[in-house]
Amino acid sequence: MTRLLTDPVTVLKGVGSKRASQFGILGIRTLFDLVQHYPFRYDDYTEVKPVGTWIDGETVAYAGRVVSVENARTRTGKSLVKALLEGPQGEVVATWFGRWQLDRQLSHGRPLFCVGRVNARFSREIVVTRHVFLKDLAEADQYRRIEPVYATTEGLSGKVIQDAVSQVLAGLPLMKDIWPQGTSLCPIPKAWQLVHQPPSRAALDEALKALKTLEFMLLILWAQERGGDRQRGVAHPVADDLTRGYLAALPYELTVDQKKAVDAIWADMASPYQMHRLLQGDVGSGKTTVAILALLRAVAGGHQGALMAPTEILATQHELTMKEDLARYDIRVETLTGSLSPKVRQERLADLAAGDIDLVIGTHALFEPDVVFKDLSCVVIDEQHRFGVRQRQLLTEKGLHPDLLVMTATPIPRSLALTVYGDLDLTLIQSMPPGRQPIKTYVMGSHKREGLYDFLRTHMVAGERVYMVCPLVEESEKLDLQNAESLYSHLAETVFPDFSIGLLHGRMKATDKAAVMADFAAGQLQMVVSTTVIEVGVNVPEATIMVIENADRFGLAQLHQLRGRVGRGSSQSYCFLVSDNRGPEARARLELMSRTSDGFEIAEADLAQRGPGELLGLRQSGQGVFRLADPVRDQALVLVARDLAKAVQARDEVPPLLTAYMNDMRRRMMS
Numbered sequence: 324m325t326r327l328l329t330d331p332v333t334v335l336k337g338v339g340s341k342r343a344s345q346f347g348i349l350g351i352r353t354l355f356d357l358v359q360h361y362p363f364r365y366d367d368y369t370e371v372k373p374v375g376t377w378i379d380g381e382t383v384a385y386a387g388r389v390v391s392v393e394n395a396r397t398r399t400g401k402s403l404v405k406a407l408l409e410g411p412q413g414e415v416v417a418t419w420f421g422r423w424q425l426d427r428q429l430s431h432g433r434p435l436f437c438v439g440r441v442n443a444r445f446s447r448e449i450v451v452t453r454h455v456f457l458k459d460l461a462e463a464d465q466y467r468r469i470e471p472v473y474a475t476t477e478g479l480s481g482k483v484i485q486d487a488v489s490q491v492l493a494g495l496p497l498m499k500d501i502w503p504q505g506t507s508l509c510p511i512p513k514a515w516q517l518v519h520q521p522p523s524r525a526a527l528d529e530a531l532k533a534l535k536t537l538e539f540m541l542l543i544l545w546a547q548e549r550g551g552d553r554q555r556g557v558a559h560p561v562a563d564d565l566t567r568g569y570l571a572a573l574p575y576e577l578t579v580d581q582k583k584a585v586d587a588i589w590a591d592m593a594s595p596y597q598m599h600r601l602l603q604g605d606v607g608s609g610k611t612t613v614a615i616l617a618l619l620r621a622v623a624g625g626h627q628g629a630l631m632a633p634t635e636i637l638a639t640q641h642e643l644t645m646k647e648d649l650a651r652y653d654i655r656v657e658t659l660t661g662s663l664s665p666k667v668r669q670e671r672l673a674d675l676a677a678g679d680i681d682l683v684i685g686t687h688a689l690f691e692p693d694v695v696f697k698d699l700s701c702v703v704i705d706e707q708h709r710f711g712v713r714q715r716q717l718l719t720e721k722g723l724h725p726d727l728l729v730m731t732a733t734p735i736p737r738s739l740a741l742t743v744y745g746d747l748d749l750t751l752i753q754s755m756p757p758g759r760q761p762i763k764t765y766v767m768g769s770h771k772r773e774g775l776y777d778f779l780r781t782h783m784v785a786g787e788r789v790y791m792v793c794p795l796v797e798e799s800e801k802l803d804l805q806n807a808e809s810l811y812s813h814l815a816e817t818v819f820p821d822f823s824i825g826l827l828h829g830r831m832k833a834t835d836k837a838a839v840m841a842d843f844a845a846g847q848l849q850m851v852v853s854t855t856v857i858e859v860g861v862n863v864p865e866a867t868i869m870v871i872e873n874a875d876r877f878g879l880a881q882l883h884q885l886r887g888r889v890g891r892g893s894s895q896s897y898c899f900l901v902s903d904n905r906g907p908e909a910r911a912r913l914e915l916m917s918r919t920s921d922g923f924e925i926a927e928a929d930l931a932q933r934g935p936g937e938l939l940g941l942r943q944s945g946q947g948v949f950r951l952a953d954p955v956r957d958q959a960l961v962l963v964a965r966d967l968a969k970a971v972q973a974r975d976e977v978p979p980l981l982t983a984y985m986n987d988m989r990r991r992m993m994s
């Protein structure tokens with residue numbers, strides 16, 4: 324029977340409403356979902372490995388004949404059957420648990436094929452998980468195959484999934500392939516067959532390559548589709564007194580890269596079409612200055628601007644900087660965050676709608692439907708990976724096609740930028756403001772703490788400031804807080820009673836947090852003990868020392884962000900990564916931090932490490948977009964995908980299969 328990809332799984336034999344809801348748990352509703360439920364791993368039984376080469380714990384396939392059998396019991400009384408087998412791979416002792424009376428079938432000389440785990444202590448023993456009896460040993464060859472392993476759920480075994488997938492593959496109509504003529508990639512419908520029922524490693528690799536390339540291509544097409552329909556918006560003036568005056572009053576010269584970024588942004592803003600630009604620059608490279616220059620251009624033209632910050636503390640900090648910088652002008656800057664009182668919030672909303680507020684700085688609170696602008700023409704989003712595509716859209720919908728600038732400090736490997744942010748034009752800030760010295764980073768054990776405290780004391784006496792970041796405790800805000808509080812009182816009362824120390828944690832009221840940061844910035848506090856709330860964006864150029872406790876508990880990207888809070892002025896800065904974890908992996912990560920301050924190198928290492936490293940190197944997630952592709956390992960395919968995307972777009976006719984994929988993509992990206 325021919326079926327459509329959009330058919331629900333209930334069209335399959337043996338799938339009733341109960342099965343359908345089990346499939347639903349795995350996110351599988353249609354036949355198309357099922358086809359795309361790829362195995363997350365493959366067990367490869369094609370290799371005929373001699374017994375002597377087996378490794379403890381690995382799963383192996385073995386074919387042989389029964390030599391002898393015995394019934395036995397484990398120490399806890401469970402019954403087991405043990406058999407000595409011999410065959411072309413050598414002699415092996417095979418054990419079955421809980422298979423009562425199996426011994427009767429294991430008659431002398433009977434050939435069988437089995438799959439089992441190599442015993443951790445005796446590598447010539449296996450615990451059998453599956454077996455089949457054979458007519459003769461040659462028959463084993465048909466069982467030596469690559470076995471797909473699927474993500475399952477309660478009541479829904481891999482076998483059921485396999486059967487369902489086979490039904491789909493057998494019942495699909497002939498479909499026109501997605502690839503343009505002349506590509507050497509495996510056709511997509513065939514690739515489905517090969518990933519679910521791989522006849523060989525080589526064929527499987529070909530299929531995976533095609534499907535991964537397809538994932539990249541879809542993402543590129545999707546991004547272009549969204550970027551392509553740039554609407555007509557405001558054409559901002561090419562020059563104005565406000566931005567000119569602001570630039571002239573800056574206490575520093577823009578770096579070459581900042582200038583380039585500002586030029587590109589202003590050119591975008593001058594055009595009658597919307598700007599969609601991604602500004603990517605390492606921590607402390609001066610993105611905020613560039614963002615302000617974009618927002619001022621909007622204000623100069625009589626419009627409004629909005630800056631979206633990832634945290635409340637940052638929104639407040641931006642507000643303070645801007646109010647100070649813009650005091651000479653008749654510009655009203657306000658924040659809109661979750662912690663405003665209802666009364667103040669209402670007033671702000673009214674002023675915003677009336678156009679009395681020129682620049683608004685906010686957090687998620689800006690997304691709320693009752694936030695209305697009079698004339699929003701420029702939106703800056705300080706992304707930090709926290710806002711989704713849909714959220715970006717929510718904010719831009721509040722204006723009439725406003726210009727959009729997305730900023731990110733977490734460097735994204737180029738391959739990812741091309742895909743995830745493919746709808747945005749990319750501007751990089753690579754150079755740092757002049758006079759910055761590389762941050763000296765040291766990995767140290769906690770037993771050297773006394774020496775560290777002496778070091779901190781010397782520097783604080785000299786007027787420098789210190790961040791002390793407390794250990795991150797497994798997702799527990801409460802424990803994080805306790806830790807921070809006890810470290811704080813120990814330091815304030817016992818170690819540094821002669822200095823002023825502040826405490827900063829996530830449960831504090833926004834105004835209290837802002838007050839601590841303001842005191843630290845003003846030099847009234849010499850040290851801030853903090854949970855990770857300071858991670859993003861806080862700017863105190865006089866802070867020169869960052870101490871991170873239990874540094875091994877943090878991800879690389881997060882350590883890089885935290886370290887970026889120092890080294891923002893011209894003094895030599897230091898970062899101490901305290902860790903007693905001697906594990907090789909933790910060591911390697913921390914050593915990488917001490918070796919490099921290149922955010923790109925760190926980001927790539929971070930992504931690479933998070934891959935689960937399954938048997939065939941598959942990975943499941945990646946921004947919820949990739950099922951198979953790995954943006955780091957499969958970088959080469961991104962370039963292939965880009966060329967293919969162009970070729971596909973040049974065609975007159977869109978293959979229905981591609982349309983199906985694109986619809987699926989839109990659904991997933993916007994949900």
Ligand SMILES: Nc1ncnc2c1ncn2[C@@H]1O[C@H](COP(=O)(O)OP(=O)(O)OP(=O)(O)O)[C@@H](O)[C@H]1O
Pocket residue numbers: 575576577578581604605606607608609610611612613732756757859860861862864887891
């Ligand atoms: N061209 C420049 N010359 C000297 N100092 C600069 C320059 N541009 C920015 N700065 C200063 O460098 C510091 C960091 O700048 P800014 O906060 O804009 O960086 P950022 O890229 O937004 O950082 P983050 O990603 O960490 O938030 C600030 O103190 C800022 O005043």
